[in-house]
Structures are given as structure tokens and as C-alpha cells.
Amino acid sequence: MVDQGFLDATRRDTLQLIAESFRNRQAGNVESRDAPLAPDRQIQFEAPGKRPQPEVLTRVDSLQTCLPQEGDSLPFESFAQDNPQDVLGRFRVVRSHARGGLGIVSVALDQDLNREVALKQLVTQRADDADCRGRFLLEAEITGRLEHPGIVPVYALGEGPDGRPYYAMRFVQGDTLQEAIEDFHRPDHPNRQLAGARQLALSQLLGRFIDVCNALDYAHSRGVLHRDVKPRNILVGKYGETLIVDWGL
Numbered sequence: 001m002v003d004q005g006f007l008d009a010t011r012r013d014t015l016q017l018i019a020e021s022f023r024n025r026q027a028g029n030v031e032s033r034d035a036p037l038a039p040d041r042q043i044q045f046e047a048p049g050k051r052p053q054p055e056v057l058t059r060v061d062s063l064q065t066c067l068p069q070e071g072d073s074l075p076f077e078s079f080a081q082d083n084p085q086d087v088l089g090r091f092r093v094v095r096s097h098a099r100g101g102l103g104i105v106s107v108a109l110d111q112d113l114n115r116e117v118a119l120k121q122l123v124t125q126r127a128d129d130a131d132c133r134g135r136f137l138l139e140a141e142i143t144g145r146l147e148h149p150g151i152v153p154v155y156a157l158g159e160g161p162d163g164r165p166y167y168a169m170r171f172v173q174g175d176t177l178q179e180a181i182e183d184f185h186r187p188d189h190p191n192r193q194l195a196g197a198r199q200l201a202l203s204q205l206l207g208r209f210i211d212v213c214n215a216l217d218y219a220h221s222r223g224v225l226h227r228d229v230k231p232r233n234i235l236v237g238k239y240g241e242t243l244i245v246d247w248g249l
Helices: 009-027 054-066 076-082 130-145 177-184 195-221
Strands: 091-099 103-110 115-122 154-159 165-170 174-176 234-237 242-244
Touching: 091 115, 115 130, 130 154, 130 165, 174 177, 177 195, 177 234, 195 234, 195 242
Parallel strands: none
Antiparallel strands: 091 103, 103 115, 115 165, 154 165, 174 234, 234 242
């Protein structure tokens, strides 16, 4: 990539450091895993002439205040309090699906189109926090603007009777890329002893990775960076779908 002009030598060296850090993390080398990159070795992916305006930086900085910090996770017993109302607009909640520090995701029925969707709503504990509300709405807006086969589409944005915002998006039947990788490496995987089948499975995983790269390339072309890219934030469907979620805005 250096020879082709896609990377300069400094970025190549930094990527090598990141790869080494990842290998240490996988190997459980805590000392190397926790060592930060030197400031002069960090990559700056900034397009020429695209420096953010000061007011934009101020807005982004203010939105960081609602990010969950280490040891600041919300108690699981409060899960029931955060379940969305039974009906939000045209969506009727069917069951709880997942929960994070900022939003709770449920499976809901779109009563107009008779289809299942994923419904994400701001958690009760963050409902009165203007910064968190702003970040939640920004996430919905930006995700909705990114129209690409590798990015989960947003169907609707609304507000519940209690004032908490929500948005509906495609519900993907399948696993995360993390689960797919772990399944590939299972010692008892049925394909482990079949060289041809294992090579095919590896090729399919690499194909998923390329799909992610293409989707991120599109997002970058629209001025959007995913701040939490990891296998757990990649959904893989049963019919070849590879979709990015949770943009970490």
C-alpha cells in the first residue's frame, strides 16, 4: 500500500503497532496491551480542507459527557423500567432484545407494513440529560442519512408518550461477526478437519471483512467516522448480509 501511494511510511509503522497491540491483547499480554501509542505515532485521518469548525468540535465535545465510563454501567435490574411503552407510533413492542448505556433495543412489529423491526429508545436514566438526548438523535439522523447495503437502514424517528425519543431500523436475523469468528475457531467445529470446507468458511469471513471496509469507505466519503468498529458491532445475516451498527458517535 505504501508503494501504491495509499499509505505513507509513518502510517504504515503505526498500523503495524496497532496490529502488534491487537496480537498482544489476544495473547493476554496485559503490559503491552495497555501501553498507549506515543502521540507522534497516532494516525490522523483527516482529509485536506476538511478540518472541523470550532463550533462543531464544541458540540461533539459536549456530547461526550453522556458516554458511559468504566465502572459506570447501568444496573441490569433497571432493565424493566426502561422497556418502551407497548405501542410507539405504528410500532408495537414484542420483546426486549439488547441494552446499552444509552439505549434499549426491542423487537417490535411495524403495524402498517406487518414486519419486525428493531426499535431503539433512550434509556430512562438518560432521559433528562440534554447531551445524551442530543447524541441519541444525532445517531439516528446520521445513521438514517447513510444509505448503503452494509449499513442498517432507519425507518422512522419519533417520541414516546413519556418524551423519550426512539427510532426504528431493520431487524437483522443472525449473529455478530464476533460470534462468527469464535464459531470458526471452535475446536469441535464440524469443518475443522475438512480442509476444503474450512478454507471456504475462511473465505466467507474475509468476504464479510471486505463488506465492512466498503461500507466504512462509503461512510467516510459522507464525512462520517465509526468510532467503535469491532466484530461485535457487525451483524451477519443468514443470507450474506453484513451490516454495521452502533456508530459510537
